[in-house]
Amino acid sequence: MAITSIGRDGEDEDVVSGRAKPRIYVYAGTLLATAENAMRRADALLDVLALSGVRTAFGEIVICRAISDGYIELAGPSSASDLLQIAKLLREIAPDCLYIIDGALSRRSQAGGGITQNIILATSGETSAIPSELAEHLAHSLELLSLPELNREQKAMLNEAIEQLPNARVISLADQNGQTLIQKLVLPTLLGHSSEIAELISDNTQHLFLRGAITDEVINELLKDKHFRHLTLAVEDGTRLFINPRTLKRLKSRKINCAVLHPLQVNLICFNPSRSDGAPVDSIAMQAALRQVTDIPVLDLGLALV
Numbered sequence: 001m002a003i004t005s006i007g008r009d010g011e012d013e014d015v016v017s018g019r020a021k022p023r024i025y026v027y028a029g030t031l032l033a034t035a036e037n038a039m040r041r042a043d044a045l046l047d048v049l050a051l052s053g054v055r056t057a058f059g060e061i062v063i064c065r066a067i068s069d070g071y072i073e074l075a076g077p078s079s080a081s082d083l084l085q086i087a088k089l090l091r092e093i094a095p096d097c098l099y100i101i102d103g104a105l106s107r108r109s110q111a112g113g114g115i116t117q118n119i120i121l122a123t124s125g126e127t128s129a130i131p132s133e134l135a136e137h138l139a140h141s142l143e144l145l146s147l148p149e150l151n152r153e154q155k156a157m158l159n160e161a162i163e164q165l166p167n168a169r170v171i172s173l174a175d176q177n178g179q180t181l182i183q184k185l186v187l188p189t190l191l192g193h194s195s196e197i198a199e200l201i202s203d204n205t206q207h208l209f210l211r212g213a214i215t216d217e218v219i220n221e222l223l224k225d226k227h228f229r230h231l232t233l234a235v236e237d238g239t240r241l242f243i244n245p246r247t248l249k250r251l252k253s254r255k256i257n258c259a260v261l262h263p264l265q266v267n268l269i270c271f272n273p274s275r276s277d278g279a280p281v282d283s284i285a286m287q288a289a290l291r292q293v294t295d296i297p298v299l300d301l302g303l304a305l306v
Helices: 080-093 105-111 131-145 152-164 194-198 216-222 245-253 283-291
Strands: 002-005 024-026 031-035 046-056 059-066 070-072 099-102 118-124 168-176 179-186 205-210 232-235 257-260 265-272
Touching: 002 080, 031 046, 031 080, 046 080, 059 080, 080 099, 118 131, 131 245, 131 265, 131 283, 152 168, 152 179, 152 205, 152 232, 194 216, 216 245, 265 283
Parallel strands: 002 031, 002 099, 118 265, 205 232, 232 257
Antiparallel strands: 024 070, 031 059, 046 059, 168 179, 168 205
């Protein structure tokens, strides 16, 4: 097994809130990618195998192996490209390792883009102590993370367009006399550029591919354009969508389907019954509500610190 984090994990106290946090215990043989300063805080014995060249606020990311059981801290890379670099180094050491990235819902996009294929989704009573509300929140998250894959022909055209212009943020596929017209647009970000994006949309547009973080504001601006309807909105994967249920409903009302280049699979949902204020949470009722909205296994793995 090989582990890293897109932030900082395993410290006994959250540096922002000051709240206690669960520590990370590993067994001998575990590979980890963590920053130099975090590595020094481990009580497990670590054997340094490689320096990654990836720099963070906590120092360079180091590839090491635990040679004893013990607690460790993770401070990993913050960008998708750095995660890919770390994955490459880990695979050179252990080609068949199970590569686990400790993520966060607010930073989930770093684990997308083909870097990961399977997800364990963690939720807790901190999100909501009301079973029905938590179930609605989970159902929406699962819908975004489980979007269907584009067909082979569509993926091939988009991947070829990306190879030709790697900086393209927007790619449109439109029918033109039986042929596919491909248009590409380079932007620094999607936000604030809806008018430029709309210029690539016409009545004949069949697919609009947006690359990057797609927020409610981005979608709501595009919905002002009359041509933004009856098409497929393609994204890299479900982690790129940061939209609420109302925005998703508006897309559906325009007959806009969402699809992805890189499909994800949620294999397990873990429920943490603890809350930071110490308020009790009915774990059995919560799990029952969550199971009403999904067939994916839901487990309470025991009380953890928030």
